[in-house]
Amino acid sequence: DTAVSQTPKYLVTQMGNDKSIKCEQNLGHDTMYWYKQDSKKFLKIMFSYNNKELIINETVPNRFSPKSPDKAHLNLHINSLELGDSAVYFCASSPQIPGPSDGSQYFGPGTRLLVL
Amino acid sequence: SQKIEQNSEALNIQEGKTATLTCNYTNYSPAYLQWYRQDPGRGPVFLLLIRENEKEKRKERLKVTFDTTLKQSLFHITASQPADSATYLCALDETSGTYKYIFGTGTRLKVLA
Numbered sequence: 001d002t003a004v005s006q007t008p009k010y011l012v013t014q015m016g017n018d019k020s021i022k023c024e025q026n027l028g029h030d031t032m033y034w035y036k037q038d039s040k041k042f043l044k045i046m047f048s049y050n051n052k053e054l055i056i057n058e059t060v061p062n063r064f065s066p067k068s069p070d071k072a073h074l075n076l077h078i079n080s081l082e083l084g085d086s087a088v089y090f091c092a093s094s095p096q097i098p099g100p101s102d103g104s105q106y107f108g109p110g111t112r113l114l115v116l
Numbered sequence: 117s118q119k120i121e122q123n124s125e126a127l128n129i130q131e132g133k134t135a136t137l138t139c140n141y142t143n144y145s146p147a148y149l150q151w152y153r154q155d156p157g158r159g160p161v162f163l164l165l166i167r168e169n170e171k172e173k174r175k176e177r178l179k180v181t182f183d184t185t186l187k188q189s190l191f192h193i194t195a196s197q198p199a200d201s202a203t204y205l206c207a208l209d210e211t212s213g214t215y216k217y218i219f220g221t222g223t224r225l226k227v228l229a
Contacts, residue, residue, distance in 0.1 A: 004159075031215055043160070043205065043219040056216050090159050094215075104150045105207075105217065107159030 006108040023091030030096040032074040037088040120220040137191040139206035146208035
């Protein structure tokens with residue numbers, strides 16, 4: 001009964017290719033996120049959707065395009081992959097307003113992307 | 117500029133002692149601050165959330181304090197165990213009440229048996 005799932009877990013691809021990562025949450029949360037964790041383990045927000053609407057779009061190259069077909073899914077498509085895109089990408093979800101006992105953000109297991 | 121800093125990259129302590137991790141921030145006014153645990157090869161796992169009007173929050177062996185004047189949160193693990201070894205991340209909302217969470221650099225804790 002995985003709360004936040006991502007596919008694939010590993011992605012190895014050549015520079016210039018286009019790839020997608022999928023994310024699904026079964027927690028009934030309204031808000032979903034994409035984060036990038038680089039080789040120094042720094043976790044940085046990329047995008048956030050609330051009820052299928054884009055609410056946060058950080059300074060991310062427009063080669064990255066998120067899509068939320070419904071509030072349980074948030075996919076990430078990356079065009080023309082570059083070496084610097086190699087990182088771990090985490091999907092997360094949260095209730096709209098964190099409650100006192102809510103796990104504020106629930107993270108997926110991550111997708112390890114390696115661009116060769 | 118806005119920054120979140122965690123006290124050190126790595127912290128080693130002896131089993132049974134209390135581990136204290138620090139999270140300092142500048143130029144933010146968060147409504148709440150969160151602590152997460154991350155194990156190698158896994159996503160962060162939520163531990164505790166503390167609101168700006170709360171001084172302290174506890175959960176089992178964990179305690180978090182939040183001082184908005186000092187712009188600092190302390191995270192304590194009492195009676196630490198080797199299983200507590202992990203990286204601990206603090207996070208806050210960039211602007212009060214937004215969905216934009218900013219994470220600290222993390223502290224790698226190692227509890228020695």
